[in-house]
Amino acid sequence: MKLQHLFIQASLSLLILFSGCQFSQEQKTEEINSPSKHYLESWNEGISKSTIQEFVKKTTTVGSPDFVPEKDRIAVFDNDGCLWSEKPFYFQLAYAIDFVKKEAPNHPEWENSPALKSAMEGDINGILAKGEHGIIEVVMASHTGMTAEEFSQNVKDWLATAKHPETGMAYNQMIYQPMVELLSYLRANGYKTFIVSGGGIDFLRVWAEEAYGIPPYQVVGSSIKAKYEEVDGKKAIVKTPELNFIDDKEGKPVGIHQHIGMRPIIAAGNSDGDYQMLEYTTQGSGPRLGILIHHTDSEREFAYDSLSHIGNLKKGLIDGPGLGWVIVDMAKDWSQVYPK
Amino acid sequence: MKLQHLFIQASLSLLILFSGCQFSQEQKTEEINSPSKHYLESWNEGISKSTIQEFVKKTTTVGSPDFVPEKDRIAVFDNDGCLWSEKPFYFQLAYAIDFVKKEAPNHPEWENSPALKSAMEGDINGILAKGEHGIIEVVMASHTGMTAEEFSQNVKDWLATAKHPETGMAYNQMIYQPMVELLSYLRANGYKTFIVSGGGIDFLRVWAEEAYGIPPYQVVGSSIKAKYEEVDGKKAIVKTPELNFIDDKEGKPVGIHQHIGMRPIIAAGNSDGDYQMLEYTTQGSGPRLGILIHHTDSEREFAYDSLSHIGNLKKGLIDGPGLGWVIVDMAKDWSQVYPK
Numbered sequence: 001m002k003l004q005h006l007f008i009q010a011s012l013s014l015l016i017l018f019s020g021c022q023f024s025q026e027q028k029t030e031e032i033n034s035p036s037k038h039y040l041e042s043w044n045e046g047i048s049k050s051t052i053q054e055f056v057k058k059t060t061t062v063g064s065p066d067f068v069p070e071k072d073r074i075a076v077f078d079n080d081g082c083l084w085s086e087k088p089f090y091f092q093l094a095y096a097i098d099f100v101k102k103e104a105p106n107h108p109e110w111e112n113s114p115a116l117k118s119a120m121e122g123d124i125n126g127i128l129a130k131g132e133h134g135i136i137e138v139v140m141a142s143h144t145g146m147t148a149e150e151f152s153q154n155v156k157d158w159l160a161t162a163k164h165p166e167t168g169m170a171y172n173q174m175i176y177q178p179m180v181e182l183l184s185y186l187r188a189n190g191y192k193t194f195i196v197s198g199g200g201i202d203f204l205r206v207w208a209e210e211a212y213g214i215p216p217y218q219v220v221g222s223s224i225k226a227k228y229e230e231v232d233g234k235k236a237i238v239k240t241p242e243l244n245f246i247d248d249k250e251g252k253p254v255g256i257h258q259h260i261g262m263r264p265i266i267a268a269g270n271s272d273g274d275y276q277m278l279e280y281t282t283q284g285s286g287p288r289l290g291i292l293i294h295h296t297d298s299e300r301e302f303a304y305d306s307l308s309h310i311g312n313l314k315k316g317l318i319d320g321p322g323l324g325w326v327i328v329d330m331a332k333d334w335s336q337v338y339p340k
Numbered sequence: 341m342k343l344q345h346l347f348i349q350a351s352l353s354l355l356i357l358f359s360g361c362q363f364s365q366e367q368k369t370e371e372i373n374s375p376s377k378h379y380l381e382s383w384n385e386g387i388s389k390s391t392i393q394e395f396v397k398k399t400t401t402v403g404s405p406d407f408v409p410e411k412d413r414i415a416v417f418d419n420d421g422c423l424w425s426e427k428p429f430y431f432q433l434a435y436a437i438d439f440v441k442k443e444a445p446n447h448p449e450w451e452n453s454p455a456l457k458s459a460m461e462g463d464i465n466g467i468l469a470k471g472e473h474g475i476i477e478v479v480m481a482s483h484t485g486m487t488a489e490e491f492s493q494n495v496k497d498w499l500a501t502a503k504h505p506e507t508g509m510a511y512n513q514m515i516y517q518p519m520v521e522l523l524s525y526l527r528a529n530g531y532k533t534f535i536v537s538g539g540g541i542d543f544l545r546v547w548a549e550e551a552y553g554i555p556p557y558q559v560v561g562s563s564i565k566a567k568y569e570e571v572d573g574k575k576a577i578v579k580t581p582e583l584n585f586i587d588d589k590e591g592k593p594v595g596i597h598q599h600i601g602m603r604p605i606i607a608a609g610n611s612d613g614d615y616q617m618l619e620y621t622t623q624g625s626g627p628r629l630g631i632l633i634h635h636t637d638s639e640r641e642f643a644y645d646s647l648s649h650i651g652n653l654k655k656g657l658i659d660g661p662g663l664g665w666v667i668v669d670m671a672k673d674w675s676q677v678y679p680k
Binding site: 071074148192194201202205209215216217218219223226227228234235237244250251253254257258259260261262276279280283 | 411414488532534541542545549555556557558559563566567568574575577584590591593594597598599600601602616619620623
C-alpha cells in the first residue's frame with residue numbers, strides 16, 4: 001500500500017517533468033452519418049453509449065433547446081488510462097528507463113547515482129525506492145539537456161522499437177479503440193478534441209496525432225521550462241530541468257484556461273486526477289457531459305480501480321453518478337479494447 | 341527619448357500581466373480561388389504582395405519542390421502594430437486606465453496610490469512617471485482579483501463603448517484590413533493562423549475571433565497565473581496578480597513551442613520584440629517566410645519606426661532584407677489601412 005502510494009506520487013512527479021514536438025496533421029473532419037463510416041462500433045449497446053449519442057445529438061441539432069454553436073464545441077480527454085493503457089506503470093516512465101539504459105555507455109558518471117544505476121538495470125523498484133528524488137533523476141537524465149527536436153526524435157525511435165513487457169505490443173498500439181472512435185465521432189459532429197494530460201506535453205505531441213488525430217497545438221499537458229538558444233549555429237528550443245506547469249488535479253482546469261481559453265462542453269478522464277477537469281466542465285451553464293473510464297477488465301486490459309480504494313479512481317466513482325457523469329465499464333461497455 | 345524608452349519598458353511590463361476568455365468560433369475555411377472572393381485586395385501590386393503570393397503558391401502546390409503538407413502549415417502573427425494599431429499607446433493600457441476610472445468610486449483606497457490617482461484622472465504621463473511600479477499597480481487593479489469570465493465581460497463592455505482618442509473609432513475597428521485579408525488568404529490555403537503577442541492572452545481572446553477569425557485556442561500571449569477555486573458556489577478560474585509568462589522577444593519562440601509545439605512556416609511582426617519569432621521561423625529547414633510591417637504611413641496610421649532608432653523596429657530593418665524577410669511599407673503596399 002505504501003509502495004503503491006509512493007509509486008503514484010513518484011509517477012506524478014515524473015509526469016510533471018516532460019516536454020519537444022515536431023510534426024502535426026490536420027484533424028480529419030469526417031462526414032456526419034457518412035454511410036461509409038460507422039461510429040462507436042466498438043461500444044456495446046447500453047446506457048453509456050446511448051447517453052453519449054443522445055448528448056451529441058441534442059447539442060448538434062439546430063433548434064434543439066440544448067444546441068451548442070460549433071465554435072463552443074470543445075471536448076477534452078485525459079490520456080493515461082483514458083486513451084491508452086497506463087499499467088504496469090506510466091508508459092512515459094518506461095521511455096525514461098529505456099533511454100537511460102541506451103545512453104548509459106555515454107554517461108559513466110551515471111554509475112554514481114543509485115537511481116540511474118537502477119534504471120540501467122531496469123530495476124523499477126530500485127528507482128521507486130529512492131522516492132521522488134530517484135524518479136526526478138531518471139527524468140532529468142532522459143528528458144532535458146537536449147533540443148525539442150532531439151527529444152522528439154528520441155521518442156519516435158523508442159516507439160518504433162519498444163514493446164510492452166506484458167502484452168508484447170508497441171506502446172502506441174495500446175490505445176483504446178472505442179475512445180479513438182469517440183474522438184472521431186465528436187470531430188464528425190463539429191467538436192474540437194483536445195488532450196489534457198498530467199503527462200508531458202511534448203512526449204504526447206510526438207505520437208498523439210497519428211494515434212488520435214489530435215494535432216500538437218491541441219495537446220495540453222505537464223511541462224518543463226524551455227529556452228531559446230543557439231545550438232550548432234542555429235537557434236533552437238532547448239529543454240531545461242526546471243518545472244513549468246503541473247497539469248493534474250486543480251491544474252487541469254488551469255491548463256485548460258491557459259491553453260484553450262474556454263470551458264469545455266465534454267470532459268473524459270479515468271482517475272481522481274481528472275476530477276476537477278470534469279467538475280469544471282460539467283459545472284458550466286448549458287448542456288455538459290462528464291465521462292469516467294472505469295478499469296474493470298482484468299482479461300483484456302487491467303482492472304485496478306474500485307471503491308475498495310485500490311487505484312486512482314475513488315471520489316469520481318462515489319460522486320460521478322450523482323453528478324450525471326457517465327461511468328464507462330470497460331468490461332461491459334466495450335466490445336474491443338485495442339485496435340485490431 | 342528617455343520617456344519614450346521608459347514608456348516602452350513600462351508598457352511591456354503592463355502587457356506581461358494580462359490573462360480571461362469565454363467564446364470561440366470555428367475558423368472559416370474559405371474556398372481556394374473562390375471566384376466570389378478576392379484575397380489581398382487591399383494590397384497594392386508590388387514586391388511585398390507578389391512575394392507573399394509566390395510563397396503561398398509554392399508551399400501549397402502539390403509536386404512543387406517547396407510543397408508543405410497541410411499539417412505543417414503554421415502561420416504566426418504578432419498583434420500590436422501588426423494586426424491592429426498600437427498608438428498613442430498599447431490599447432490594452434487604455435483599457436486598464438478606463439477600468440480604473442470606472443471602478444474608482446468602489447475603491448476609495450485607490451486615492452492613496454499616486455499611480456491609480458493618475459489613472460483616475462486619465463493622466464498617462466502621471467502613471468508613466470511612476471515607472472514600472474506605477475503601470476503594474478494599474479494593471480493589478482484592472483486585471484486581477486476577478487474570474488476569467490468577469491474579466492472577459494469587462495473587456496467586451498469596454499470594446500462596445502470606448503473610442504480611440506485620436507481617430508474616434510472603436511479600438512477593435514482599428515485593425516489592419518490588409519492583414520485580415522492575409523489571414524483569410526492563408527487559411528483558404530490550408531494554413532492554421534495563430535496570434536503570438538506580447539499582449540495579454542485573455543485580453544486578446546475576447547475579441548480576436550470576431551476581428552481576425554482566430555479562435556481562443558489559437559492565441560498565444562503573455563499571461564498571469566490563474567487559480568481554480570469556488571466563487572459564489574461554483575468552481576471558476578480566478579486571475580491572480582502573479583506573472584506566469586512573458587511572450588516577448590526570446591519568449592515568443594518559447595511561447596510558440598509550449599502552445600503550438602511546432603516551428604512555424606510563416607511569421608509576421610512589426611517590432612524587434614518579434615525578431616526572435618521571425619528568426620526561429622525562418623531558420624527552420626525548407627521554405628519559410630518572415631514578414632515585418634513597417635509603420636511608414638503618418639497620414640492614414642502612424643509613422644514611428646525607422647533606422648533613426650525612434651520606435652521599436654531597428655534590428656529587423658537592418659537584418660531583415662538580408663535574411664529574405666518581406667518588409668511591408670504600409671504607405672506604399674496598402675491601398676487601405678482600416679476596414680471601410
